[in-house]
Amino acid sequence: MCYILKKINRQDNTSKKIIVVAKMEEESTSHANDRIKLNVGGKLFETTLSTIRSGGPDSLLFALSNRFSNDPNPVFIDRDPEIFSVLLSLLRTNHIPSTARRFSKQELTDEALFYGIDSYLRAATSPPPFSGIDASIVDSVRPASEGLPSTFSAAENGSVWIAHGGQLSSYDWNLIHAATLRTHLDEINSICRVWPEIVAVGSESDAGLHFYNFSGSRHVGSLHWSDPSDPRIFKARVNSITASENSVFASFDCPHRENCILEVDKAKIQIVSQLGRQSGNQAKHMVPGKLTWIPATGVLVGSAVTGGAFGYSGYIRLWDPRSGEVVWETNEPGAGRSSRFGDSFSAIDVDVEKLLLFKLCSKSGDLAMADIRRLGDDPWVYLKEKNPSLVTNGGDGSINSLVHCYKGQVFVGRGGGLEVWSRVQDMAECESDGDGEGLYRRNFVDKREDSEKGVIKKIEGGGDRLFISREDVEGIEVWESSHSAGAISVL
Incomplete structure (x- = not known):
């Protein structure tokens, strides 16, 4: 992104303020471009592209992340929002949150397979090295x-x-x-x-x-x-x-x-x-x-x-x-x-x-x-x-x-x-x-x-x-x- 500033006296502190504002606007725009909104079953989620892409290039979420980032409308997915919340937390932390206890293994596995992140779920739910x-x-x-x-x-x-x-x-x-x-x-x-x-x-x-x-x-x-x-x-x-x-x-x-x-x-x-x-x-x-x-x-x-x-x-x-x-x-x-x-x-x-x-x-x-x-x-x-x-x-x-x-x-x-x-x-x-x-x-x-x-x-x-x-x-x-x-x- 290009910014045009008026020519002013270098000794004027106003120029410094303009430069700072420009950098803040640039960072803000950069963060906005790194975000994506998802509407899962009527519930709105906002996360980063890096989070949903962490599921791997073969996952459904990775494919959705390639959608035109300037589109103001959230991506709609007709699935259970509560289970999606668990899987999103898994992608963020590599751990299963305590809220997952509300769902059966079958429910979590089925949803993970739909999104193409079943390997993530398996790694998180597998037992530790056997002793x-x-x-x-x-x-x-x-x-x-x-x-x-x-x-x-x-x-x-x-x-x-x-x-x-x-x-x-x-x-x-x-x-x-x-x-x-x-x-x-x-x-x-x-x-x-x-x-x-x-x-x-x-x-x-x-x-x-x-x-x-x-x-x-x-x-x-x-x-x-x-x-x-x-x-x-x-x-x-x-x-x-x-x-x-x-x-x-x-x-x-x-x-x-x-x-x-x-x-x-x-x-x-x-x-x-x-x-x-x-x-x-x-x-x-x-x-x-x-x-x-x-x-x-x-x-x-x-x-x-x-x-x-x-x-x-x-x-x-x-x-x-x-x-x-x-x-x-x-x-x-x-x-x-x-x-x-x-x-x-x-x-x-x-x-x-x-x-x-x-x-x-x-x-x-x-x-x-x-x-x-x-x-x-x-x-x-x-x-x-x-x-x-x-x-x-x-x-x-x-x-x-x-x-x-x-x-x-x-x-x-x-x-x-x-x-x-x-x-x-x-x-x-x-x-x-x-x-x-x-x-x-x-x-x-x-x-x-x-x-x-x-x-x-x-x-x-x-x-x-x-x-x-x-x-x-x-x-x-x-x-x-x-x-x-x-x-x-x-x-």
């Missing part, structure tokens, strides 16, 4: 029909897919119900995400591995284990499923206990190879009840465990799918330190990031760890509890216990109780010490009333959440850390 020590129950996801979950699968974005009876229900990152589809199975006991919208499932009552598409609510295909030369191979059911970047691995067993692992091409849904075929006539030939793929090494980990009047027995095996060979295995009883003979594991899991194996001993209840990169005849390091009041007295490593590794933490469910083992010492220091003293610290996660809700059946992490299901309890518990967690400096 098991500070975790607590914040929500429960409960399907509308057949609310007892048979199994579930969590994703990296914090969403979860739940199998309940013969149905599958998906819940998005905001734990809002997205879709439900009914399968042809009576009950689903194994579930694995293959693609963002494709799920692979298995049932203990129906044969075969089955694929379903959530977006189209349709059955994509099925695969069965068969062998024309062996009449014992029929009606093979799936016990566990895991997936790599290009393949799906599923363990099958038949009524006569013959079992194997089939590798399936994810893109073509075709069987590629067969691993670890066994007769199943003894404990070390049982079908793997748990499969885990380790991307860093390209190795498949499978384990099986059984318990009875004479104790527990089982095995852990590592397969190389490229050769089809077992690269390491251990059988219990029959392996481990002499002092640990007979203290077979009742549960195992793999920390795929740290490349560690964890097992829970059935008699002592102790937790043991082994480095996958240095496996041998006896690779186990037994983690010791230094607090005498927390030392287990045995009997809590039973079949009602399970182990789950997530984000460098090890979660152990013992009956209805939940505890977390957090790393406090480096592995190299542990090796110099010669034992697991102080390598991990044990803490109880739940409250007494939580542990009395029922026996924990499954634990799985996703995003910054932990999901837990319990025996004969409807729904899935959602555990998150508090935004106020962590040490606060007083300096």
Whole structure:
């Protein structure tokens, strides 16, 4: 903007006043050009262009900001003004205001999607980095029909897919119900995400591995284990499923206990190879009840465990799918330190990031760890509890216990109780010490009333959440850390 001033005496203070007025008018006009008025549902809002453009170039508000700025008429948007007020505050501060409590998650999400700022809402409502020590129950996801979950699968974005009876229900990152589809199975006991919208499932009552598409609510295909030369191979059911970047691995067993692992091409849904075929006539030939793929090494980990009047027995095996060979295995009883003979594991899991194996001993209840990169005849390091009041007295490593590794933490469910083992010492220091003293610290996660809700059946992490299901309890518990967690400096 150009300003023309009359020629006057430089010594006259009037010239200085004119220059100041001109600058003030210029700044005022500049601020006016940076403002925009919006009429949302009959309520007038005034904000800056930089605020509504902060939603990103793909948002509706960014497109509206390009309207001719000198137009005196406000932009009209036929939407709810109260929810828009919440979203505008979000763009201004990157935080959700307290007034958002008046609206449901669904209402806020729908409006954020309309304006194209759902990523902003997600960032503001996502839980803080997950810390098991500070975790607590914040929500429960409960399907509308057949609310007892048979199994579930969590994703990296914090969403979860739940199998309940013969149905599958998906819940998005905001734990809002997205879709439900009914399968042809009576009950689903194994579930694995293959693609963002494709799920692979298995049932203990129906044969075969089955694929379903959530977006189209349709059955994509099925695969069965068969062998024309062996009449014992029929009606093979799936016990566990895991997936790599290009393949799906599923363990099958038949009524006569013959079992194997089939590798399936994810893109073509075709069987590629067969691993670890066994007769199943003894404990070390049982079908793997748990499969885990380790991307860093390209190795498949499978384990099986059984318990009875004479104790527990089982095995852990590592397969190389490229050769089809077992690269390491251990059988219990029959392996481990002499002092640990007979203290077979009742549960195992793999920390795929740290490349560690964890097992829970059935008699002592102790937790043991082994480095996958240095496996041998006896690779186990037994983690010791230094607090005498927390030392287990045995009997809590039973079949009602399970182990789950997530984000460098090890979660152990013992009956209805939940505890977390957090790393406090480096592995190299542990090796110099010669034992697991102080390598991990044990803490109880739940409250007494939580542990009395029922026996924990499954634990799985996703995003910054932990999901837990319990025996004969409807729904899935959602555990998150508090935004106020962590040490606060007083300096």
